[in-house]
Amino acid sequence: MKFTISEENHIKGVYHLQQQTGLVNTNALACEMQTKAASVTDMLKKLKLKKILQYEKYKGFKLTEMGKKIALSIIRKHRLWEYFLTVKLGFDWAKVHAIAEELEHISSEELIQKLDDFLGNPSFDPHGDPIPDSFGKIPTIKQYNLMQLPIKKKAIVSSVSNQSAQMLEMLKHYKIGIGTPIQITKHFLFDGSLEVKILKNTTCILSEQVAKNIFVYYE
Amino acid sequence: MKFTISEENHIKGVYHLQQQTGLVNTNALACEMQTKAASVTDMLKKLKLKKILQYEKYKGFKLTEMGKKIALSIIRKHRLWEYFLTVKLGFDWAKVHAIAEELEHISSEELIQKLDDFLGNPSFDPHGDPIPDSFGKIPTIKQYNLMQLPIKKKAIVSSVSNQSAQMLEMLKHYKIGIGTPIQITKHFLFDGSLEVKILKNTTCILSEQVAKNIFVYYE
DNA sequence: ATTTATTTTTAGATTTGTCTAAATTTATTT
DNA sequence: AAATAAATTTAGACAAATCTAAAAATAAAT
CATH class of the missing domain: 1.10.10.10 (Winged helix-like DNA-binding domain superfamily/Winged helix DNA-binding domain)
Structure with missing residues (x-):
């Protein structure tokens, strides 16, 4: 249809x-x-x-089930195009969303299948969001937000839920991106803020508001 | 606008x-x-x-002049996408037109500039049609793929669209490169293959699959 | 349990792009 | 030059996607 x-x-x-x-x-x-x-x-x-x-x-x-299937196929297209734009064309990840909003409506199924193969069948887009496969199946990994991460536990940043321009700018400044190894070194109970070590790099303080929008995985 | x-x-x-x-x-x-x-x-x-x-x-x-400029920018997008679809995604050239008809309406200028660079600023699309540059200037020579080259007509190899390692290896072996003078001496209807004379050199047989990825110009 | 507020839907208008059928303009023929 | 044909435009209708304003249904508050 x-x-x-x-x-x-x-x-x-x-x-x-x-x-x-x-x-x-x-x-x-x-x-x-x-x-x-x-x-x-x-x-x-x-x-x-x-x-x-x-x-x-x-x-x-x-x-309905059919509706869900259609939604997932659109999300699949969106995220594959985002991946293409950042990884292949070198776009800044903050800019790709608007363009992918247009590209996701290109109809050819064969195009998406070939694009998927060309990109190496990625499981996650550059924001860390999972890319559904052609059957609508979503890859899963256990993700935790930074507030839930045990202290001193080494983890990898996997996604960011609040994708406001301000948020992305802040993360860029701290050189925190998808795939960045990270570790919490201190938890200030006074205001909930965290001291976070960006491994092989600097240390910074993140407010609770920011921390709960950053997701990581470990093991 | x-x-x-x-x-x-x-x-x-x-x-x-x-x-x-x-x-x-x-x-x-x-x-x-x-x-x-x-x-x-x-x-x-x-x-x-x-x-x-x-x-x-x-x-x-x-x-108007403005109208022409807009037309050329749409044609530019169309042909760059066609190039992308065939050369990068491996689409059959017969299928790319319909998809490019959709892709040409994606609005981002930055996207097209980055796509152009990613593709290596090609001058001709896989059908041999010229790709206008970002100012609307059209390169002048017309290219033909080897399947379209009239028999016995002397021509110069101008580009190769399928740049897979196997393809390049084969061309290297036959000493076919950009600028090589070439001539078709026979066309086997049975399988579409061509007997090709590399001028001042040997003669070889190229399958249709190879021939349609080799572009030439003449006169 | 009424009244008030919120949410949701209907009714009717608007814009864009298309259509058919009729009218108008231009071109062609006798 | 008048009649006929062809091309083009107008007039009016329709579907899609939106809107505003008013009505109806539901939820919340006194």
């Missing part, structure tokens, strides 16, 4: 929200999509008709 | 037609665009307003 760009964006938006909340409501999606509630309602009717989501008036909605 | 996909496609269509005819007429463009004359008229009004084309009712139309 074929979808418009707007439909695809809505499907992706629902997927994103239902990851956290289970059932999604109209206002939340309107906010996520930077549009109005009335427009969302219109789109919901269309997507229900196409059996992309289960939707009862006034009662919230969520994707 | 920003354009919709439909506007961009019409600009490209006008450019293509005016290459041959100078002034373009409504029906011709309608045919080119697989649409109706009335729809073309609507679009012409819009593009005239945006100063993309000179247009007098009932009297035909052609692109």
Whole structure:
């Protein structure tokens, strides 16, 4: 089945929200999509008709199995293109998201399969987010946010959840990126801030607010 | 200035037609665009307003200088993507056009500049069509792949699109490189293979698969 | 349990790009 | 030059995707 760009964006938006909340409501999606509630309602009717989501008036909605499959295929495209843009074209990781938002709507399945092979079938994009395979399966590793990481335990930065420009700029300054080895050397109980050693490099202090948006894995 | 996909496609269509005819007429463009004359008229009004084309009712139309610049930037994108799809992703050249029709509308200028560099600033796409540079300047010689070269016609090897190690090794063995004078002496219809004379040197047999990756020019 | 507030949906308008059918302009033929 | 044909444009309609403003349903508060 074929979808418009707007439909695809809505499907992706629902997927994103239902990851956290289970059932999604109209206002939340309107906010996520930077549009109005009335427009969302219109789109919901269309997507229900196409059996992309289960939707009862006034009662919230969520994707059907088919809807989920479509969402994952769009996310797969998005993340493969992000990988291409940073690793092959040398883009700064802060810039790739907007371009991938366009590229993810290119329709050819064969293109994505060949791109995947060309990139060496990566499992994670440059932000550390997992890239679903062609069946929609998502690779998993146990991730912990920095606040949960035991003190002195060596770990690898795997992703960053708050991708605001300010956040990315700060991490760039500290030379913290995906794959950076890291270790907590002190935990200040007063304000929850952490002293963090970027291995083979300097040490810095991160606030709790920042730390809980940085994810790592170990072993 | 920003354009919709439909506007961009019409600009490209006008450019293509005016290459041959100078002034373009409504029906011709309608045919080119697989649409109706009335729809073309609507679009012409819009593009005239945006100063993309000179247009007098009932009297035909052609692109302004600005219109030409835009057309060339779209053609540039199209051909760079075609190059990417064949040379980097290994697509069959027959399949790349449709995909490039979508990719050419991705808007980022930085993307195209980086893609161009990544591909090594190629001058011709895999069909031998010239790729305009970022100023809209078009390289002049036309390239043909060996399958398209008329028999007995003397030509010069100008580029090789499939740069796999095996390919390069084979070419090295036959002493075929950029600038090598070459001539087709026989075309075996059975399997599409060619008997090729490397001038001032030996003769060899090249499979169709190899031949279509070797580009030449003549005169 | 009413009233008030919030959320969601409907109703109707707008924009973009397309269409058909009719009218108009230009070109061709007799 | 008048009649006919072809090309082009206008007028009006339609679908998609959005919006505003008002109505309806649900949730929260007194």
